[in-house]
Amino acid sequence: MTGGKGISPCLLKKFILKNDFNQLKFHIMRKSSAGLVKTQYYTFAAPPNGMRLESGKRLGPITLAYETYGELNTDRSNAILILHALSGDAHAAGRHSSHDRKPGWWDTMIGPGKAFDTRKFFVICSNVIGGCMGSTGPESIDPRTKKPYALRFPVITISDMVQAQKHLIDHLGIKKLFSLSGGSMGGMQVLQWTLSYPDMVRSAIPIATAPYLSAQAIAFDEVGRQAIISDPNWQQGQYYHSARKPAKGLAVARMIGHITYLSEESMHKKFGRRLQNKEKFSYRFLTDFQVESYLHYQGDSFVKRFDPNSYLYITKAMDYFDISRGYRSLDHAFRNAKAKYLAISFTSDWLFPSSASREIVNALQNNYKDVSYVEIRSSYGHDSFLLESAVQTNVIKKFLDHLLREI
Amino acid sequence: MTGGKGISPCLLKKFILKNDFNQLKFHIMRKSSAGLVKTQYYTFAAPPNGMRLESGKRLGPITLAYETYGELNTDRSNAILILHALSGDAHAAGRHSSHDRKPGWWDTMIGPGKAFDTRKFFVICSNVIGGCMGSTGPESIDPRTKKPYALRFPVITISDMVQAQKHLIDHLGIKKLFSLSGGSMGGMQVLQWTLSYPDMVRSAIPIATAPYLSAQAIAFDEVGRQAIISDPNWQQGQYYHSARKPAKGLAVARMIGHITYLSEESMHKKFGRRLQNKEKFSYRFLTDFQVESYLHYQGDSFVKRFDPNSYLYITKAMDYFDISRGYRSLDHAFRNAKAKYLAISFTSDWLFPSSASREIVNALQNNYKDVSYVEIRSSYGHDSFLLESAVQTNVIKKFLDHLLREI
Numbered sequence: 001m002t003g004g005k006g007i008s009p010c011l012l013k014k015f016i017l018k019n020d021f022n023q024l025k026f027h028i029m030r031k032s033s034a035g036l037v038k039t040q041y042y043t044f045a046a047p048p049n050g051m052r053l054e055s056g057k058r059l060g061p062i063t064l065a066y067e068t069y070g071e072l073n074t075d076r077s078n079a080i081l082i083l084h085a086l087s088g089d090a091h092a093a094g095r096h097s098s099h100d101r102k103p104g105w106w107d108t109m110i111g112p113g114k115a116f117d118t119r120k121f122f123v124i125c126s127n128v129i130g131g132c133m134g135s136t137g138p139e140s141i142d143p144r145t146k147k148p149y150a151l152r153f154p155v156i157t158i159s160d161m162v163q164a165q166k167h168l169i170d171h172l173g174i175k176k177l178f179s180l181s182g183g184s185m186g187g188m189q190v191l192q193w194t195l196s197y198p199d200m201v202r203s204a205i206p207i208a209t210a211p212y213l214s215a216q217a218i219a220f221d222e223v224g225r226q227a228i229i230s231d232p233n234w235q236q237g238q239y240y241h242s243a244r245k246p247a248k249g250l251a252v253a254r255m256i257g258h259i260t261y262l263s264e265e266s267m268h269k270k271f272g273r274r275l276q277n278k279e280k281f282s283y284r285f286l287t288d289f290q291v292e293s294y295l296h297y298q299g300d301s302f303v304k305r306f307d308p309n310s311y312l313y314i315t316k317a318m319d320y321f322d323i324s325r326g327y328r329s330l331d332h333a334f335r336n337a338k339a340k341y342l343a344i345s346f347t348s349d350w351l352f353p354s355s356a357s358r359e360i361v362n363a364l365q366n367n368y369k370d371v372s373y374v375e376i377r378s379s380y381g382h383d384s385f386l387l388e389s390a391v392q393t394n395v396i397k398k399f400l401d402h403l404l405r406e407i
Numbered sequence: 408m409t410g411g412k413g414i415s416p417c418l419l420k421k422f423i424l425k426n427d428f429n430q431l432k433f434h435i436m437r438k439s440s441a442g443l444v445k446t447q448y449y450t451f452a453a454p455p456n457g458m459r460l461e462s463g464k465r466l467g468p469i470t471l472a473y474e475t476y477g478e479l480n481t482d483r484s485n486a487i488l489i490l491h492a493l494s495g496d497a498h499a500a501g502r503h504s505s506h507d508r509k510p511g512w513w514d515t516m517i518g519p520g521k522a523f524d525t526r527k528f529f530v531i532c533s534n535v536i537g538g539c540m541g542s543t544g545p546e547s548i549d550p551r552t553k554k555p556y557a558l559r560f561p562v563i564t565i566s567d568m569v570q571a572q573k574h575l576i577d578h579l580g581i582k583k584l585f586s587l588s589g590g591s592m593g594g595m596q597v598l599q600w601t602l603s604y605p606d607m608v609r610s611a612i613p614i615a616t617a618p619y620l621s622a623q624a625i626a627f628d629e630v631g632r633q634a635i636i637s638d639p640n641w642q643q644g645q646y647y648h649s650a651r652k653p654a655k656g657l658a659v660a661r662m663i664g665h666i667t668y669l670s671e672e673s674m675h676k677k678f679g680r681r682l683q684n685k686e687k688f689s690y691r692f693l694t695d696f697q698v699e700s701y702l703h704y705q706g707d708s709f710v711k712r713f714d715p716n717s718y719l720y721i722t723k724a725m726d727y728f729d730i731s732r733g734y735r736s737l738d739h740a741f742r743n744a745k746a747k748y749l750a751i752s753f754t755s756d757w758l759f760p761s762s763a764s765r766e767i768v769n770a771l772q773n774n775y776k777d778v779s780y781v782e783i784r785s786s787y788g789h790d791s792f793l794l795e796s797a798v799q800t801n802v803i804k805k806f807l808d809h810l811l812r813e814i
Contacts, residue, residue: 055690155690215674215698216666222699223662225692226706230655232639248637255630256663259623264757267622273729281727283462283562285632285719289726291622292629299633312692319696320688322680350671350757 033103034069034094034111034118039134041065044167047143051163057154061143064168065090065134066126069110070118072172077407079174080116081165082106082125083182083189086257086314087306089133092125093118108389115393120404121178126168128161128189130314132307135164139240139307150237150309158185158321162192169200179400180339181205183385184352185314188321191360194339195323203403204339205396208349208385210356211330211363212322217351220260221315224253228308237309250308251299258298263348263381267291330363337364341371342399344392346384372399440510441476441501441518441525446541448472451574454550458570464561468550471575472497472541473533476517477525479579484814486581487523488572489513489532490589490596493664493721494713496540499532500525515796522800527811528585533575535568535596537721539714542571546647546714557716558644565592565728569599576607586807587746588612590792591759592721595728598767602730605745610810612803614751615792617763618737618770619729624758627667628722631660635715644716657715658706665705670755670788674698737770744771748778749806751799753791779806 043063045051050060067090072079082092084105093110095103104125109115116123127135130153138153145152169177177200180190187209194204213221228234231249239245262270271291275281278288287293327333341364345357354375364371376391378384385392450470452458457467474497479486489499491512500517502510511532516522523530534542537560545560552559576584584607587597594616601611620628635641638656646652669677678698682688685695694700734740748771752764761782771778783798785791792799 055688057690151692155688155692212680214671215678215680215696216669216671218680218696219662219666219674219698219702222696222702223659223666226655226662226703227634227659229692230638230659248633252630252634252637252659255626255633259626259630262623264621264623264760267626271622273619273622273625281462281562283464285558285562285636285723289622289625289629291626295626295629296633316692353671 032111032113033107034123036098037067037069037091037094037096037104039065039067039090039096041134042168042171044171051160051167053154053160054157055155059129059136059154059156059160062129062136062164062167063134063140064126064129064136064164066124066168067091067093067104069093069123070121072122072174076174077176077178078120079122079124079169079172079177080179080181081169081177081193082110082116082123083165083180083186083193084125084128085182085184085186086318087302088127088186089131090125090127090135091133093123105386109393109396115389115396116181116400117397121400124168124172126165128314129164130156130161130310130317132310137307138237138309138313148240150240153309153313155316156313157317158188158192159196161317162189162196165189165193166197166200175200177201178403179203179205181207181396182209183207184209184382185318187352188318188323191323192321194337194341195333198336198338201339203342203399205342205344205399206357206360207344207392208346208352208357208382209360210352211324211333211360213318214356217260218319220256220351221319224256225312225315227252227256228311234308237312239308245303246308247303250303250306250311251296253311254302254306255295255299258295260351261382263350263379265348265379266381266383269379270294330359331366334363334367334369337367337369340403341369342396343371343373344376344385344395345373346376346378346380346382346388348379349382349384351382439518439520440514441530443505444474444476444498444501444503444511446472446474446497446503448541449575449578451578458567458574460561460567461564462562466536466543466561466563469536469543469571469574470541470547471533471536471543471571473531473575474498474500474511476500476530477528479529479581483581484583484585485527486529486531486576486579486584487586487588488576488584488600489517489523489530490572490587490593490600491532491535492589492591492593493725494709495534495593496538497532497534497542498540500530512793516800516803522796522803522807523588524804524807528807531575531579533572535721536571537563537568537717537724539717544714545644545716545720555647557647560716560720562723563720564724565595565599566603568724569596569603572596572600573604573607582607584608585810586610586612588614588803589616590614591616591789592725594759595725595730598730599728601744601746601748602740605743608746610749610806611746612749612751612806613764613767614799615753615756615759615764615789616767617759618731618740618767620725621763624667625726627663627758628726631663632719632722634659634663635718641715644719646715652710653715654710657710657713657718658703660718661709661713662702662706665702667758668789670757670786672755672786673788673790676786677701737766738773741770741774741776744774744776747810748776749803750778750780751792751802752780752782753785753787753789753795754782755786756789756791758789
């Protein structure tokens with residue numbers, strides 16, 4: 001086998017001689033992919049005790065949907081936990097069936113020979129609590145009422161998400177994670193893990209994230225929530241058994257989100273002022289510009305896969321996130337951190353700008369902790385952590401390989 | 408009289424001796440204010456001809472609400488036209504009654520001794536067509552149906568707004584404007600005036616504006632419009648005689664707008680992560696943060712004064728704005744411009760960034776036109792053009808005084 005793509009020169013020659021590039025593409029895809037994967041479920045925190053949340057309330061039972069890629073080694077020392085962002089799920093890599101049009105959301109980063117190399121590591125990804133992709137959230141059945149929780153679901157925090165993941169990691173028999181990584185809200189969970197369970201984390205890779213959500217980002221979240229709860233079809237969150245769903249409100253919330261995930265530069269390059277399927281302005285309230293069409297598409301497709309109440313709960317968890325809460329200062333918060341950190345940010349990300357990553361790095365340095373920081377030049381805005389695989393792969397591979405050699 | 412405040416040392420001494428600081432404050436306010444002002448109305452373009460719009464449709468009759476401050480000189484050479492932004496109106500300076508809590512929207516810039524000095528200039532400001540502050544717009548009565556136009560109102564452009572203003576300037580007997588100024592959409596009108604009627608404009612001061620609306624700004628506008636038309640109370644725009652108004656949709660649109668008018672830095676300084684009237688998180692879907700409370704207030708108060716349909720029409724006019732449309736290039740567009748330009752932008756404005764003003768300046772320079780450009784350091788974001796009066800005053804005063812000396 002040669003290189004990251006795992007294809008031998010002999011096989012390569014065979015495909016080229018037979019002029020069979022589709023087969024070649026498929027072979028490369030299969031060889032570098034986590035392959036066919038299956039979502040698993042772990043249920044814990046049975047009532048009446050349940051799991052105690054940061055708010056003081058108790059939640060139980062809790063189910064976490066999760067997937068794993070690669071093999072856990074005999075001393076269980078090669079596990080890497082991947083944490084997802086606002087709209088993500090447990091399906092980070094591979095395909096659920098050979099007919100799947102799309103692989104998992106971070107498939108470019110997880111697989112044989114990739115940044116999180118499944119030939120070396122046992123990679124885990126779980127859907128957060130509060131979500132709607134298999135883990136317990138507002139659309140789950142409340143055991144007390146036998147109906148969906150809706151707004152009776154307790155408000156959760158990033159720290160609660162991490163506490164639930166810790167149950168899963170214990171269940172998998174892993175005493176110490178080799179590494180943790182995730183972008184955006186995933187990065188918040190990475191930071192929280194390193195402070196909640198410092199002895200369980202060897203290294204941490206927070207990407208495109210911040211030590212606390214900024215006023216501007218809270219503002220965007222709140223407008224999105226207002227769009228949802230202003231939709232009369234929201235019905236105080238009690239829409240699960242109704243024919244009317246707050247689809248329009250959720251679509252508007254998602255459209256706002258998408259503007260913040262791109263950069264002005266990337267929108268200019270991608271759409272500019274180009275018109276959508278027309279030569280002239282409509283002079284009506286129709287879709288004139290490509291950028292409008294893009295946003296409509298993003299809004300409409302999100303509505304098909306996401307629960308509006310989950311959108312409320314998860315954005316609220318992000319708003320509440322401030323890693324220094326309960327400490328005297330940000331510096332103080334990181335005093336007991338034990339992980340080795342690699343922070344990554346992107347030049348055009350204005351939702352989680354490089355300055356926010358630098359605050360994390362500075363606080364760690366002020367505590368004489370082991371931290372590397374890479375700012376990657378990219379025009380993709382906040383979405384860069386999902387799109388800039390090549391540079392991220394290079395940086396993360398080196399970081400992890402270096403750690404492997406230390407053991 | 409001394410300085411811009413117009414108060415004599417003798418009078419100042421009198422107030423201080425009498426310890427009457429309220430009287431002093433009132434006196435200073437009155438002396439530097441445009442004083443009590445009254446909105447006037449001019450109606451033209453009677454049907455059946457009306458005024459031909461860029462879309463090819465005809466609109467008439469058209470009423471423009473306008474105000475004037477200062478005196479027109481005998482040769483009618485001292486008129487300055489002020490153009491307002493998205494949510495502005497004709498009431499740019501002074502007060503409508505002595506009980507008015509607030510003066511006009513640019514009162515810091517227009518008045519005796521101010522940037523647009525009403526002791527020297529005759530200052531005019533008119534509400535745009537499509538608006539809802541006295542000029543003809545979607546809530547006006549359609550003479551054909553005797554009912555509000557609603558969506559039968561034709562889609563208008565920045566060029567249409569300017570064409571209507573030209574009728575007003577003709578009506579006032581002014582052959583050539585001494586200057587034109589405005590921020591944001593007001594700046595778009597400034598640019599359009601200099602190209603539509605180059606012989607009628609001596610100088611032009613476009614502030615915090617752009618030669619065309621960016622993809623990102625179109626995106627924000629479209630999300631705002633979607634929030635309005637997704638509100639079932641919008642009723643296809645036919646809400647004027649209904650008890651139900653699309654207030655929630657308009658509030659969401661305004662909240663989105665407000666985030667784009669501030670900067671991340673100003674939001675951080677103004678609100679940070681401070682909680683609103685509470686010590687701890689609510690762990691409910693209530694207003695936790697001050698920034699949320701600010702946005703709710705802005706959304707709610709906007710709903711009381713603005714027509715949702717006008718919001719649709721005016722944002723669409725901004726989206727359509729591209730000063731180079733119909734020309735081979737931006738450079739080509741400015742080839743026949745005759746005005747002397749002063750462009751102003753603000754460092755923290757990300758909606759109409761300095762780079763957009765520089766595009767205007769470069770295009771003018773490539774045509775060997777007379778153009779000055781000032782980038783003002785400010786943390787207020789796009790709102791800077793309404794808030795940074797001191798530096799703007801200094802720059803604009805010098806520009807206008809220089810022009811006065813040239814005559």
